[in-house]
Amino acid sequence: MILQSRPVTADDIKIICSFVLDARELFYMFPKAQYPLTEVQLADAIAKRFDSTVVEAGDGVVGFANFYRAETGGVCCIGNVIVAQEVRGKGVASFLVETMMALAFDRYDATEVQVSCFNENTAGLLLYPKLGFLPFAVEERVSPDHRRTALIHMRRGRAGGA
Structure with missing residues:
Protein backbone atom coordinates (compact mmCIF):
# COMPACT_ATOMS: atom_id res chain seq x y z
CA MET A 1 0.00 0.00 0.00
CA ILE A 2 1.52 3.30 -1.11
CA LEU A 3 0.77 6.14 1.30
CA GLN A 4 1.09 9.87 0.79
CA SER A 5 0.06 12.89 2.81
CA ARG A 6 -1.38 16.27 1.90
CA PRO A 7 -3.25 19.15 3.55
CA VAL A 8 -6.93 18.50 4.25
CA THR A 9 -9.53 20.00 1.88
CA ALA A 10 -13.22 20.73 2.38
CA ASP A 11 -14.03 17.67 0.27
CA ASP A 12 -12.27 15.42 2.81
CA ILE A 13 -14.39 16.39 5.82
CA LYS A 14 -17.35 14.08 5.18
CA ILE A 15 -14.99 11.14 4.55
CA ILE A 16 -13.06 11.79 7.79
CA CYS A 17 -16.31 11.93 9.77
CA SER A 18 -17.14 8.43 8.49
CA PHE A 19 -13.98 7.01 10.12
CA VAL A 20 -15.48 7.37 13.62
CA LEU A 21 -17.36 4.13 14.34
CA ASP A 22 -18.86 4.92 17.74
CA ALA A 23 -18.92 7.38 20.65
CA ARG A 24 -15.88 5.72 22.25
CA GLU A 25 -13.74 6.26 19.16
CA LEU A 26 -14.90 9.85 18.88
CA PHE A 27 -13.89 10.42 22.50
CA TYR A 28 -10.40 9.08 21.73
CA MET A 29 -10.09 11.23 18.60
CA PHE A 30 -11.87 14.43 19.64
CA PRO A 31 -13.03 14.44 23.29
CA LYS A 32 -14.89 17.76 23.00
CA ALA A 33 -17.07 16.60 20.09
CA GLN A 34 -20.56 15.15 20.40
CA TYR A 35 -21.33 11.81 18.74
CA PRO A 36 -21.93 11.40 15.88
CA LEU A 37 -19.12 13.55 14.50
CA THR A 38 -20.61 16.08 12.11
CA GLU A 39 -18.99 17.98 9.28
CA VAL A 40 -19.65 21.24 11.18
CA GLN A 41 -17.85 20.00 14.31
CA LEU A 42 -14.85 18.79 12.31
CA ALA A 43 -14.66 21.89 10.12
CA ASP A 44 -14.73 24.06 13.25
CA ALA A 45 -11.87 22.06 14.80
CA ILE A 46 -9.86 22.29 11.58
CA ALA A 47 -10.33 26.06 11.50
CA LYS A 48 -8.93 26.37 15.03
CA ARG A 49 -5.99 24.00 14.55
CA PHE A 50 -2.80 23.82 12.51
CA ASP A 51 -1.61 21.70 9.58
CA SER A 52 -4.66 19.46 9.31
CA THR A 53 -3.33 16.58 7.23
CA VAL A 54 -4.80 13.56 5.48
CA VAL A 55 -3.18 10.33 4.38
CA GLU A 56 -4.17 8.87 1.03
CA ALA A 57 -3.87 5.27 -0.13
CA GLY A 58 -4.71 4.87 -3.79
CA ASP A 59 -7.49 7.32 -4.58
CA GLY A 60 -8.93 7.47 -1.08
CA VAL A 61 -8.38 9.33 2.16
CA VAL A 62 -7.58 6.85 4.96
CA GLY A 63 -6.20 8.93 7.84
CA PHE A 64 -6.34 12.36 9.46
CA ALA A 65 -4.51 14.37 12.15
CA ASN A 66 -3.52 17.93 13.01
CA PHE A 67 -1.79 20.04 15.66
CA TYR A 68 -3.78 21.71 18.41
CA ARG A 69 -0.63 23.53 19.45
CA ALA A 70 2.25 24.48 17.16
CA GLU A 71 5.01 26.67 18.60
CA THR A 72 7.92 27.65 16.41
CA GLY A 73 11.04 26.53 18.26
CA GLY A 74 8.89 24.93 20.95
CA VAL A 75 6.28 22.21 21.33
CA CYS A 76 3.87 20.81 18.74
CA CYS A 77 0.93 18.70 19.97
CA ILE A 78 -0.69 16.19 17.64
CA GLY A 79 -4.45 15.73 17.92
CA ASN A 80 -7.55 14.41 16.15
CA VAL A 81 -5.72 11.26 15.03
CA ILE A 82 -8.04 8.81 13.22
CA VAL A 83 -7.59 6.06 10.64
CA ALA A 84 -10.25 4.41 8.47
CA GLN A 85 -11.34 1.03 9.81
CA GLU A 86 -10.46 -0.89 6.64
CA VAL A 87 -6.75 0.04 6.88
CA ARG A 88 -6.20 -0.14 10.62
CA GLY A 89 -3.19 -2.24 11.56
CA LYS A 90 -1.57 -1.66 8.15
CA GLY A 91 0.88 1.13 8.99
CA VAL A 92 -1.32 4.14 8.22
CA ALA A 93 -1.25 5.49 11.79
CA SER A 94 2.55 5.16 11.94
CA PHE A 95 2.89 6.98 8.60
CA LEU A 96 0.46 9.67 9.76
CA VAL A 97 2.20 10.32 13.09
CA LEU A 131 7.52 5.81 17.43
CA GLY A 132 9.71 7.03 20.30
CA PHE A 133 7.09 8.69 22.52
CA LEU A 134 7.52 8.36 26.29
CA PRO A 135 4.87 9.13 28.93
CA PHE A 136 5.45 12.21 31.08
CA ALA A 137 2.09 12.94 32.75
CA VAL A 138 -1.33 11.43 33.44
CA GLU A 139 -4.47 13.55 33.65
CA GLU A 140 -7.80 12.34 35.02
CA ARG A 141 -10.75 12.83 32.68
CA VAL A 142 -14.38 11.71 32.62
CA SER A 143 -15.48 9.43 29.78
CA PRO A 144 -18.74 9.97 27.86
CA ASP A 145 -20.37 7.30 30.05
CA HIS A 146 -19.24 9.22 33.16
CA ARG A 147 -16.46 6.87 34.22
CA ARG A 148 -13.00 7.95 35.37
CA THR A 149 -10.39 7.59 32.67
CA ALA A 150 -6.75 8.53 32.31
CA LEU A 151 -5.33 10.71 29.55
CA ILE A 152 -1.68 9.76 29.16
CA HIS A 153 0.52 12.57 27.82
CA MET A 154 3.60 11.48 25.85
CA ARG A 155 6.45 13.33 24.22
CA ARG A 156 9.27 12.75 21.82
CA GLY A 157 12.29 14.94 21.15
CA ARG A 158 13.84 15.47 17.75
CA ALA A 159 16.29 12.61 18.36
CA GLY A 160 13.60 10.33 19.81
CA GLY A 161 12.43 9.84 23.38
CA ALA A 162 11.75 12.53 25.94
Missing part, protein backbone atom coordinates in the same frame (compact mmCIF):
# COMPACT_ATOMS: atom_id res chain seq x y z
CA GLU A 98 5.64 10.25 11.45
CA THR A 99 4.34 12.78 8.88
CA MET A 100 3.12 15.05 11.66
CA MET A 101 6.45 14.72 13.51
CA ALA A 102 8.31 15.70 10.34
CA LEU A 103 6.07 18.75 9.97
CA ALA A 104 6.72 19.72 13.59
CA PHE A 105 10.48 19.38 13.35
CA ASP A 106 10.89 20.77 9.81
CA ARG A 107 8.23 23.51 9.58
CA TYR A 108 8.17 24.63 13.21
CA ASP A 109 11.70 23.66 14.29
CA ALA A 110 9.97 22.09 17.29
CA THR A 111 12.04 20.92 20.25
CA GLU A 112 9.51 18.18 20.99
CA VAL A 113 6.27 16.67 19.77
CA GLN A 114 3.55 15.63 22.19
CA VAL A 115 0.59 13.32 21.83
CA SER A 116 -2.06 12.29 24.35
CA CYS A 117 -3.83 8.94 24.50
CA PHE A 118 -6.64 7.64 26.68
CA ASN A 119 -5.82 4.58 28.77
CA GLU A 120 -8.48 2.46 27.03
CA ASN A 121 -7.08 3.24 23.54
CA THR A 122 -4.92 0.14 23.28
CA ALA A 123 -3.95 0.73 19.65
CA GLY A 124 -2.62 4.20 20.47
CA LEU A 125 -0.83 3.06 23.62
CA LEU A 126 0.97 0.39 21.61
CA LEU A 127 1.74 2.68 18.65
CA TYR A 128 3.19 5.79 20.24
CA PRO A 129 6.07 4.16 22.18
CA LYS A 130 7.11 2.34 18.98
Whole structure:
Protein backbone atom coordinates (compact mmCIF):
# COMPACT_ATOMS: atom_id res chain seq x y z
CA MET A 1 0.00 0.00 0.00
CA ILE A 2 1.52 3.30 -1.11
CA LEU A 3 0.77 6.14 1.30
CA GLN A 4 1.09 9.87 0.79
CA SER A 5 0.06 12.89 2.81
CA ARG A 6 -1.38 16.27 1.90
CA PRO A 7 -3.25 19.15 3.55
CA VAL A 8 -6.93 18.50 4.25
CA THR A 9 -9.53 20.00 1.88
CA ALA A 10 -13.22 20.73 2.38
CA ASP A 11 -14.03 17.67 0.27
CA ASP A 12 -12.27 15.42 2.81
CA ILE A 13 -14.39 16.39 5.82
CA LYS A 14 -17.35 14.08 5.18
CA ILE A 15 -14.99 11.14 4.55
CA ILE A 16 -13.06 11.79 7.79
CA CYS A 17 -16.31 11.93 9.77
CA SER A 18 -17.14 8.43 8.49
CA PHE A 19 -13.98 7.01 10.12
CA VAL A 20 -15.48 7.37 13.62
CA LEU A 21 -17.36 4.13 14.34
CA ASP A 22 -18.86 4.92 17.74
CA ALA A 23 -18.92 7.38 20.65
CA ARG A 24 -15.88 5.72 22.25
CA GLU A 25 -13.74 6.26 19.16
CA LEU A 26 -14.90 9.85 18.88
CA PHE A 27 -13.89 10.42 22.50
CA TYR A 28 -10.40 9.08 21.73
CA MET A 29 -10.09 11.23 18.60
CA PHE A 30 -11.87 14.43 19.64
CA PRO A 31 -13.03 14.44 23.29
CA LYS A 32 -14.89 17.76 23.00
CA ALA A 33 -17.07 16.60 20.09
CA GLN A 34 -20.56 15.15 20.40
CA TYR A 35 -21.33 11.81 18.74
CA PRO A 36 -21.93 11.40 15.88
CA LEU A 37 -19.12 13.55 14.50
CA THR A 38 -20.61 16.08 12.11
CA GLU A 39 -18.99 17.98 9.28
CA VAL A 40 -19.65 21.24 11.18
CA GLN A 41 -17.85 20.00 14.31
CA LEU A 42 -14.85 18.79 12.31
CA ALA A 43 -14.66 21.89 10.12
CA ASP A 44 -14.73 24.06 13.25
CA ALA A 45 -11.87 22.06 14.80
CA ILE A 46 -9.86 22.29 11.58
CA ALA A 47 -10.33 26.06 11.50
CA LYS A 48 -8.93 26.37 15.03
CA ARG A 49 -5.99 24.00 14.55
CA PHE A 50 -2.80 23.82 12.51
CA ASP A 51 -1.61 21.70 9.58
CA SER A 52 -4.66 19.46 9.31
CA THR A 53 -3.33 16.58 7.23
CA VAL A 54 -4.80 13.56 5.48
CA VAL A 55 -3.18 10.33 4.38
CA GLU A 56 -4.17 8.87 1.03
CA ALA A 57 -3.87 5.27 -0.13
CA GLY A 58 -4.71 4.87 -3.79
CA ASP A 59 -7.49 7.32 -4.58
CA GLY A 60 -8.93 7.47 -1.08
CA VAL A 61 -8.38 9.33 2.16
CA VAL A 62 -7.58 6.85 4.96
CA GLY A 63 -6.20 8.93 7.84
CA PHE A 64 -6.34 12.36 9.46
CA ALA A 65 -4.51 14.37 12.15
CA ASN A 66 -3.52 17.93 13.01
CA PHE A 67 -1.79 20.04 15.66
CA TYR A 68 -3.78 21.71 18.41
CA ARG A 69 -0.63 23.53 19.45
CA ALA A 70 2.25 24.48 17.16
CA GLU A 71 5.01 26.67 18.60
CA THR A 72 7.92 27.65 16.41
CA GLY A 73 11.04 26.53 18.26
CA GLY A 74 8.89 24.93 20.95
CA VAL A 75 6.28 22.21 21.33
CA CYS A 76 3.87 20.81 18.74
CA CYS A 77 0.93 18.70 19.97
CA ILE A 78 -0.69 16.19 17.64
CA GLY A 79 -4.45 15.73 17.92
CA ASN A 80 -7.55 14.41 16.15
CA VAL A 81 -5.72 11.26 15.03
CA ILE A 82 -8.04 8.81 13.22
CA VAL A 83 -7.59 6.06 10.64
CA ALA A 84 -10.25 4.41 8.47
CA GLN A 85 -11.34 1.03 9.81
CA GLU A 86 -10.46 -0.89 6.64
CA VAL A 87 -6.75 0.04 6.88
CA ARG A 88 -6.20 -0.14 10.62
CA GLY A 89 -3.19 -2.24 11.56
CA LYS A 90 -1.57 -1.66 8.15
CA GLY A 91 0.88 1.13 8.99
CA VAL A 92 -1.32 4.14 8.22
CA ALA A 93 -1.25 5.49 11.79
CA SER A 94 2.55 5.16 11.94
CA PHE A 95 2.89 6.98 8.60
CA LEU A 96 0.46 9.67 9.76
CA VAL A 97 2.20 10.32 13.09
CA GLU A 98 5.64 10.25 11.45
CA THR A 99 4.34 12.78 8.88
CA MET A 100 3.12 15.05 11.66
CA MET A 101 6.45 14.72 13.51
CA ALA A 102 8.31 15.70 10.34
CA LEU A 103 6.07 18.75 9.97
CA ALA A 104 6.72 19.72 13.59
CA PHE A 105 10.48 19.38 13.35
CA ASP A 106 10.89 20.77 9.81
CA ARG A 107 8.23 23.51 9.58
CA TYR A 108 8.17 24.63 13.21
CA ASP A 109 11.70 23.66 14.29
CA ALA A 110 9.97 22.09 17.29
CA THR A 111 12.04 20.92 20.25
CA GLU A 112 9.51 18.18 20.99
CA VAL A 113 6.27 16.67 19.77
CA GLN A 114 3.55 15.63 22.19
CA VAL A 115 0.59 13.32 21.83
CA SER A 116 -2.06 12.29 24.35
CA CYS A 117 -3.83 8.94 24.50
CA PHE A 118 -6.64 7.64 26.68
CA ASN A 119 -5.82 4.58 28.77
CA GLU A 120 -8.48 2.46 27.03
CA ASN A 121 -7.08 3.24 23.54
CA THR A 122 -4.92 0.14 23.28
CA ALA A 123 -3.95 0.73 19.65
CA GLY A 124 -2.62 4.20 20.47
CA LEU A 125 -0.83 3.06 23.62
CA LEU A 126 0.97 0.39 21.61
CA LEU A 127 1.74 2.68 18.65
CA TYR A 128 3.19 5.79 20.24
CA PRO A 129 6.07 4.16 22.18
CA LYS A 130 7.11 2.34 18.98
CA LEU A 131 7.52 5.81 17.43
CA GLY A 132 9.71 7.03 20.30
CA PHE A 133 7.09 8.69 22.52
CA LEU A 134 7.52 8.36 26.29
CA PRO A 135 4.87 9.13 28.93
CA PHE A 136 5.45 12.21 31.08
CA ALA A 137 2.09 12.94 32.75
CA VAL A 138 -1.33 11.43 33.44
CA GLU A 139 -4.47 13.55 33.65
CA GLU A 140 -7.80 12.34 35.02
CA ARG A 141 -10.75 12.83 32.68
CA VAL A 142 -14.38 11.71 32.62
CA SER A 143 -15.48 9.43 29.78
CA PRO A 144 -18.74 9.97 27.86
CA ASP A 145 -20.37 7.30 30.05
CA HIS A 146 -19.24 9.22 33.16
CA ARG A 147 -16.46 6.87 34.22
CA ARG A 148 -13.00 7.95 35.37
CA THR A 149 -10.39 7.59 32.67
CA ALA A 150 -6.75 8.53 32.31
CA LEU A 151 -5.33 10.71 29.55
CA ILE A 152 -1.68 9.76 29.16
CA HIS A 153 0.52 12.57 27.82
CA MET A 154 3.60 11.48 25.85
CA ARG A 155 6.45 13.33 24.22
CA ARG A 156 9.27 12.75 21.82
CA GLY A 157 12.29 14.94 21.15
CA ARG A 158 13.84 15.47 17.75
CA ALA A 159 16.29 12.61 18.36
CA GLY A 160 13.60 10.33 19.81
CA GLY A 161 12.43 9.84 23.38
CA ALA A 162 11.75 12.53 25.94
